Amino acid sequence: MxxxxxxxxxxxxxxxxxxxxxxxxxxxxxxxxxxxxxxxxxxxxxxxxxxxxxxxxxxxxxxxxxEGDYTSLKDIPVKAGGSDFQQLVWQGLQTIPVGTTVSYGELATKLGKPTAARAVGMANSLNPIAIVIPCHRVIGAKAKLTGYAGGLERKQWLLEHEGVPIRSSRV
Structure with missing residues (x-):
């Protein structure tokens, strides 16, 4: 290939x-x-x-x-592979609007799998297309920054770049 x-x-x-x-x-x-x-x-x-x-x-x-054009990613065709569940989670990630966050539990519920927060977190961590499939928009309970394969500093930068207020105490 x-x-x-x-x-x-x-x-x-x-x-x-x-x-x-x-x-x-x-x-x-x-x-x-x-x-x-x-x-x-x-x-x-x-x-x-x-x-x-x-x-x-x-x-x-x-x-x-x-550089600040938040609409520029929406037309990029992605092919992430993965299991059916991973694809479901990654498609769900793409519905999270720029400048907003959801918790792993909220995303699991939105996907019709309310008891699957940990599985959603695992699928999120295996996302092969960072930024475009915005796994950085998923945060832990109580708005805590958790888990980002590229490092929490990058996750924080991406969220702040999108206008999400981040308190340093969350990291």
């Missing part, structure tokens, strides 16, 4: 963007690139990474989001 890979600079570190030529299939931070590549190998088995600049315009759209 040929995968197009771009790396862009951002205020929260270098971001790796992976496309299959039609869809965004991975977005992670460069300091987690080895984890990202391992997951891509598990998903596609044999991959051929090809360095590319701005595949399908995805890098430009992600850069626009980071």
């Amino acid at each position: 040929k995968l197009l890979i771009d790396r862009i600079k951002s205020p929260i570190g270098t971001i790796c963007i992976v496309s299959d030529g039609k869809h965004l299939c991975s977005l992670d931070f460069a300091d987690y690139e080895s984890r990202m590549m391992k997951l891509l190998h598990q998903r596609y088995h044999s991959i051929e990474p090809i360095a590319t600049i701005d595949p399908q315009g995805f890098s430009s759209k992600i850069s626009a989001y980071l």
Whole structure:
């Protein structure tokens, strides 16, 4: 499987963007690139990474989001893979509006699985397309920042970037 890979600079570190030529299939931070590549190998088995600049315009759209254009991500087609439950959670994440947060329990209830907060948290942690599938908008009970595969500092930056007031005592 040929995968197009771009790396862009951002205020929260270098971001790796992976496309299959039609869809965004991975977005992670460069300091987690080895984890990202391992997951891509598990998903596609044999991959051929090809360095590319701005595949399908995805890098430009992600850069626009980071510069404050919160609508720029909505038209990016994603192909995240995953189990049926993971896909349900990741689709649910995409319904959380910019500038808002939900708890894991609230998301589980919204998905019709009110007792599955932990499972929602696990699926959230395995989201292969950070930022575009906005797992950073899910927080713990009592508005506590918890769990973000890219690091809590990045989660806090993304939420503040979207206008969510974050008290440092939450981190």
